[in-house]
Amino acid sequence: MRNNYLLALLSAFLLWFAWPPIPYTSGLLLVAFIPLLIAIEQIARGDYKKKGRKVFGTAFLTGVLWNTASIYWVYNAMNAFLPAGVSILIALIPFCLGPLLIALAFRGYYALRQKNQILVSFLGLIAFWVSYEYLHQSWDLAFPWMTLGNGFASTHQLVQWYEYTGVYGGTVWIWLSNIAGFLLFWQYRAKVAIYSNRMLGATLAGIIVLPIAFSLWKYNSYEEHINPSEVVVVQPNIDPYGKFGRISPNEQLEILLRLSGEVAKSNTEFFIWPETAISSSQGINEEDFRAHPYYEKIFDFLNTYRNGNVLSGIESYQTYSSQRTITAREYAPNMFVDHFNAAVLIDQSSKLDFYHKSKLVPGVEQLPFGKALSFMKPLFAHFGGTTGGYGSQSEPSVFYSQSGIGAAPVICYESIWGNYVAQYIAQGAQFIAIVTNDGWWGNTSGKDQHFEYAKLRAIENRRWVVRSANTGISGFINQRGDIVQHSSWWEPTALTQEINLNEDLTIYTQYRDWLAYVFLILTMLFVILLIIRRTSQ
The missing domain is CATH 3.60.110.10 (Carbon-nitrogen hydrolase)
Incomplete structure (x- = not known):
C-alpha cells in the first residue's frame, strides 16, 4: 500500500509542476495522472479489504496535495482579514472540497471498473471528472480555479481550439492522453496484450500530436480584423x-x-x-x-x-423601502441597504x-x-454588514x-x-x-x-x-x-x-459549455447503471 501512496504523491507533484505559472511544463499534464491510475489499478487487483475506501483515500491524497501546493496563496489572503476559525473553515472550500469531489469521481470509476470493461470504466471516469468540474463552477461553493483545462494557460499556443470547446476540451484531452499512456504502460509491465501495443502507441501519439498540430496551425494563421x-x-x-x-x-x-x-x-x-x-x-x-x-x-x-x-x-x-433581496440589510425602520x-x-x-x-x-x-x-450570518458581522453578503445580479x-x-x-x-x-x-x-x-x-x-x-x-x-x-x-x-x-x-x-x-462569435461563445453537457448526460447514465446493478444484487 505504501507504494500506492508514493505513486499518488508522484501524480500530485507532476500536476503541481505542470500548473501555471511555472512556464513550459504544462505538457506534463498529459501524463501526470498515470502514476495515480497505476495505484488505483493495483488496489483494484490487489488483496485488500475495503478497496473502495482505499481508492477514495488515494485519489483524495493526490487531489489535496496538488490543490494545496498550487493555490496555497488562498489561505494567505483569508488569514490576513478573517478570524482564524472562519478562515480555516472557508479554506476548506478550495483546499478540501475539490479533492473530495475528485475522490468521488475515482470512487465512481472503481465501481464501474468492477462490472464493466476497462474502456467503459474510463469513459465513466472522464464523465465523472468533467461533472465534478462543472458542479464546482455552478453551485454556491464554486471554485473553478483548478479546472484541468486551465493548466494550459501558460502555453496557450497549444490550445487555440478552445474557441470550439472551452477549457473542458483541455480536461478531456488530458484524460484521453493519460488513459492511453496508462494502458500502454500497464500492458508492457504486465506483459498481457489486451490491446495491440502498436495501436496504443499510435493512439497516444495521435491524441497528443494532432491537437497540438491543429492548434499551432490555428495560432500561426489567425489574423485579427482591423478595428x-x-x-x-x-x-x-x-x-x-x-x-x-x-x-x-x-x-x-x-x-x-x-x-x-x-x-x-x-x-x-x-x-x-x-x-x-x-x-x-x-x-x-x-x-x-x-x-x-x-x-x-x-x-x-x-x-x-x-x-x-x-x-x-x-x-x-x-x-430600498422593503427587503427586496436576501442580501439587503435593515439599517433603519423601513430602510434597507444592499x-x-x-x-x-x-x-x-x-x-x-x-x-x-x-x-x-x-x-x-x-x-x-x-x-x-x-x-451563520453572525459569523460575518465583523465585516460591517457588507462582506459575506454582497448583492449581485444574475446575468x-x-x-x-x-x-x-x-x-x-x-x-x-x-x-x-x-x-x-x-x-x-x-x-x-x-x-x-x-x-x-x-x-x-x-x-x-x-x-x-x-x-x-x-x-x-x-x-x-x-x-x-x-x-x-x-x-x-x-x-x-x-x-x-x-x-x-x-x-x-x-x-x-x-x-x-x-x-x-x-x-464575430466563436463556437464556444455561441454554445458555451456544450462539451460539459455531453459528459453530464453520460454521468447520469452511468449513475443509473450503478444504481440498477446495486439494487439487483
Missing part, C-alpha cells in the same frame, strides 16, 4: 490592507486621474480602472452618484477626450451604467446557500460607449468562468475589461495564475482582454492569447494600447 480602439489601463498600486487608513478615497481618485492623463491620447476611448477604485468608507449611493464630487471630477477629466469613457470598479449600494462590488461606466453624457458582480467569493463576499444557512450586462463600443465589465474572480464571460460576448461585447484587485494575495503565484487564465478567455471568444489590477498584473492580451503588454507587480503605472474590436 482599432485606444484603451488605457491604470494600476494605482494602493495597498488594499490600508486602503482607508493610509490614503483617503479622494487621494486614490487623484492618483487614478493623474496616471490616466500621463499616457492618454486625444483619441483614447476607454480608461479602465481596477476593482473598487472608486470608493468611500460607506460606499457610493448609486442613485446620488451624479451629484457626488468624485463623479464631477471624472466628468471634468473626460472633457479632454472627445470619445472618452471611464470603466471602473466601484463600491456602491442601493437603498451593498455591491460593482463596475460603473461614466461617459460625457448624463447616462450611468452599473454592473453588480455576480460570481461572488464563497464565504467572503457571499454566504453559500444563503437561505438555508442564514443562521452579465454589457457597457456601451456613446460611440457604440461594447465592453464586458468582468470583476476579479468572474474571469475564471469561461461560460459567464462568453455571455457578455454573446450580448455584444467587443472586448473584455477585467477589473481586479489581486493585492490581497501578496506577491504569490495567485496573481500570476489569475493573469494567465485571462489568456484563455481571449482564445475562447477571440476578444482582446484589457486588464486593470490594483497592484498588478495589468496588461493587454490579444485575440490569440498573446500578452502584448503587461505591468510589473507593485508599481503605480498606466499602459496604453490600440486594440482591435471584434464582433
Whole structure:
C-alpha cells in the first residue's frame, strides 16, 4: 500500500509542476495522472479489504496535495482579514472540497471498473471528472480555479481550439492522453496484450500530436480584423490592507486621474480602472452618484477626450423601502441597504451604467446557500454588514460607449468562468475589461495564475482582454492569447494600447459549455447503471 501512496504523491507533484505559472511544463499534464491510475489499478487487483475506501483515500491524497501546493496563496489572503476559525473553515472550500469531489469521481470509476470493461470504466471516469468540474463552477461553493483545462494557460499556443470547446476540451484531452499512456504502460509491465501495443502507441501519439498540430496551425494563421480602439489601463498600486487608513478615497481618485492623463491620447476611448477604485468608507449611493464630487471630477477629466469613457470598479449600494433581496440589510425602520462590488461606466453624457458582480467569493463576499444557512450570518458581522453578503445580479450586462463600443465589465474572480464571460460576448461585447484587485494575495503565484487564465478567455471568444489590477498584473492580451503588454507587480503605472474590436462569435461563445453537457448526460447514465446493478444484487 505504501507504494500506492508514493505513486499518488508522484501524480500530485507532476500536476503541481505542470500548473501555471511555472512556464513550459504544462505538457506534463498529459501524463501526470498515470502514476495515480497505476495505484488505483493495483488496489483494484490487489488483496485488500475495503478497496473502495482505499481508492477514495488515494485519489483524495493526490487531489489535496496538488490543490494545496498550487493555490496555497488562498489561505494567505483569508488569514490576513478573517478570524482564524472562519478562515480555516472557508479554506476548506478550495483546499478540501475539490479533492473530495475528485475522490468521488475515482470512487465512481472503481465501481464501474468492477462490472464493466476497462474502456467503459474510463469513459465513466472522464464523465465523472468533467461533472465534478462543472458542479464546482455552478453551485454556491464554486471554485473553478483548478479546472484541468486551465493548466494550459501558460502555453496557450497549444490550445487555440478552445474557441470550439472551452477549457473542458483541455480536461478531456488530458484524460484521453493519460488513459492511453496508462494502458500502454500497464500492458508492457504486465506483459498481457489486451490491446495491440502498436495501436496504443499510435493512439497516444495521435491524441497528443494532432491537437497540438491543429492548434499551432490555428495560432500561426489567425489574423485579427482591423478595428482599432485606444484603451488605457491604470494600476494605482494602493495597498488594499490600508486602503482607508493610509490614503483617503479622494487621494486614490487623484492618483487614478493623474496616471490616466500621463499616457492618454486625444483619441483614447476607454480608461479602465481596477476593482473598487472608486470608493468611500460607506460606499457610493448609486442613485446620488451624479451629484457626488468624485463623479464631477471624472466628468471634468473626460472633457479632454472627445470619445472618452471611464470603466471602473466601484463600491456602491442601493437603498430600498422593503427587503427586496436576501442580501439587503435593515439599517433603519423601513430602510434597507444592499451593498455591491460593482463596475460603473461614466461617459460625457448624463447616462450611468452599473454592473453588480455576480460570481461572488464563497464565504467572503457571499454566504453559500444563503437561505438555508442564514443562521451563520453572525459569523460575518465583523465585516460591517457588507462582506459575506454582497448583492449581485444574475446575468452579465454589457457597457456601451456613446460611440457604440461594447465592453464586458468582468470583476476579479468572474474571469475564471469561461461560460459567464462568453455571455457578455454573446450580448455584444467587443472586448473584455477585467477589473481586479489581486493585492490581497501578496506577491504569490495567485496573481500570476489569475493573469494567465485571462489568456484563455481571449482564445475562447477571440476578444482582446484589457486588464486593470490594483497592484498588478495589468496588461493587454490579444485575440490569440498573446500578452502584448503587461505591468510589473507593485508599481503605480498606466499602459496604453490600440486594440482591435471584434464582433464575430466563436463556437464556444455561441454554445458555451456544450462539451460539459455531453459528459453530464453520460454521468447520469452511468449513475443509473450503478444504481440498477446495486439494487439487483
